[in-house]
Amino acid sequence: MQISITLNGRKITEDVTPKLLLIDWLRAHGCYSVKRGCETSNCGLCTVFMEDKPVLSCSVLAVRADGKRIETLEGLKEEAEEFGAFIAGQGAEQCGFCNPGMIMNAIALFRENPEPTEEEIKEYLAGNLCRCSGYEGQLRGIQEFLSYKKGGGAQ
Amino acid sequence: MLKIKEYVKAESLAQAYELNQKQANRIIGGMLWMKMGNVKIHTAIDLSGLGLDTVEEREDEFVIGCMVTLRQLEVDDRLATLGSGILRESVKNIVGVQFRNLATVGGSLAGRFGFSDVLTALLALDTEVELYRGGRIPLAKFAAEGAGSDILVRVFVKKDDRRCVYLSHRNTKTDFPVLTIAVSSGKNGIKVAAGARPQRAILVTEDESLKEICAPDIYNGRAGKEAIEIYAAQLASKIPTGSNMRASAAYRSHLAGVLIRRGLTALNESGKEERGMKDAD
Numbered sequence: 001m002q003i004s005i006t007l008n009g010r011k012i013t014e015d016v017t018p019k020l021l022l023i024d025w026l027r028a029h030g031c032y033s034v035k036r037g038c039e040t041s042n043c044g045l046c047t048v049f050m051e052d053k054p055v056l057s058c059s060v061l062a063v064r065a066d067g068k069r070i071e072t073l074e075g076l077k078e079e080a081e082e083f084g085a086f087i088a089g090q091g092a093e094q095c096g097f098c099n100p101g102m103i104m105n106a107i108a109l110f111r112e113n114p115e116p117t118e119e120e121i122k123e124y125l126a127g128n129l130c131r132c133s134g135y136e137g138q139l140r141g142i143q144e145f146l147s148y149k150k151g152g153g154a155q
Numbered sequence: 156m157l158k159i160k161e162y163v164k165a166e167s168l169a170q171a172y173e174l175n176q177k178q179a180n181r182i183i184g185g186m187l188w189m190k191m192g193n194v195k196i197h198t199a200i201d202l203s204g205l206g207l208d209t210v211e212e213r214e215d216e217f218v219i220g221c222m223v224t225l226r227q228l229e230v231d232d233r234l235a236t237l238g239s240g241i242l243r244e245s246v247k248n249i250v251g252v253q254f255r256n257l258a259t260v261g262g263s264l265a266g267r268f269g270f271s272d273v274l275t276a277l278l279a280l281d282t283e284v285e286l287y288r289g290g291r292i293p294l295a296k297f298a299a300e301g302a303g304s305d306i307l308v309r310v311f312v313k314k315d316d317r318r319c320v321y322l323s324h325r326n327t328k329t330d331f332p333v334l335t336i337a338v339s340s341g342k343n344g345i346k347v348a349a350g351a352r353p354q355r356a357i358l359v360t361e362d363e364s365l366k367e368i369c370a371p372d373i374y375n376g377r378a379g380k381e382a383i384e385i386y387a388a389q390l391a392s393k394i395p396t397g398s399n400m401r402a403s404a405a406y407r408s409h410l411a412g413v414l415i416r417r418g419l420t421a422l423n424e425s426g427k428e429e430r431g432m433k434d435a436d
Contacts, residue, residue: 001162018162018199041187042329047253053226054253059187063162064201105253126329127251 008075092137184262221261317341376426
């Protein structure tokens with residue numbers, strides 16, 4: 001069936017099969033930041049924004065995204081790079097496979113709650129799994145980024 | 156793997172109902188649990204175009220559409236005080252925000268999943284569901300019988316005086332619960348909903364002998380530690396438990412006693428606080 005999705009600001013109209021998942025549609029359109037980590041709707045690696053809300057693209061039919069706006073990490077380059085530098089600065093990750101999903105969900109958190117407490121950060125990001133680390137580096141990176149933003153973006 | 160041959164975004168409940176009469180067709184809800192299984196679906200029926208994704212507040216009840224997401228339950232300010240904020244408490248440990256932005260209330264209830272936090276919490280409130288053909292029925296009846304080929308359209312939660320506490324035990328954060336307990340205390344006594352036993356949630360109430368004494372005491376914050384112990388043990392003994400890979404029946408029964416005791420203690424404390432505030436007035 002025919003669907004129209006606005007992907008990172010660009011409207012794409014095409015035919016898809018009913019069972020196609022959004023993650024596979026996105027990867028077919030070059031969004032390789034969107035990854036499949038678990039197959040059990042649990043890891044958060046496939047996080048994208050659908051109408052500004054973070055969702056698991058592995059669990060959404062592409063046909064259900066018809067008429068909607070989808071944003072992936074590729075479309076949030078500046079925001080992602082600015083924040084990502086703080087995660088890298090902490091050497092938080094080892095393999096980096098979970099990074100795009102975590103950055104997407106962290107950006108969703110900052111948009112929803114610009115000054116989260118440590119507990120709120122942990123709660124919001126609980127659905128983003130990292131199998132290399134113990135999340136401590138990421139937490140430090142997030143807190144450092146937040147105080148940098150609070151200070152008006154100057155280091 | 157989930158296989159879907161056709162997809163229909165229903166234009167009316169009548170159309171969805173008609174499609175749903177065929178066994179090979181399924182209403183897909185948020186599709187999260189359905190996707191885990193090895194399911195072959197002829198026509199996937201999507202209810203997301205019917206405006207059933209809103210929460211409406213009426214004078215005496217909340218009306219929750221079946222396509223309202225778990226995240227909506229969590230962040231809707233109007234629901235924050237319902238049953239002492241039990242809905243937010245019950246969903247916050249379910250996987251992650253991204254998952255809860257997709258999973259629906261209707262899907263959680265219609266699936267009648269053993270592990271459902273949502274079913275446990277709503278059972279502790281005065282909840283009814285509306286079926287397209289079957290009309291309004293109490294949630295406990297629905298949980299026992301299911302929808303068959305009918306459609307769960309809306310959920311109605313009465314506003315009343317009850318205070319609630321939601322507790323779950325998980326082996327690890329964001330995992331399925333090993334046991335879920337929702338305790339409510341109101342003028343009509345104490346109710347305990349227990350889920351993930353591992354079977355689907357059920358509602359248990361106290362014996363008449365204790366109802367007269369303990370329930371009002373807890374509601375008013377006058378119950379002693381010992382009375383709460385006795386009360387919790389009695390309620391826990393009414394909850395049948397089973398074993399699975401997550402925990403044994405004996406462990407679950409032990410947990411039931413502990414969680415109910417904690418729940419009753421918290422309700423007793425909030426009763427004390429409320430009394431304190433009234434005395435101060």
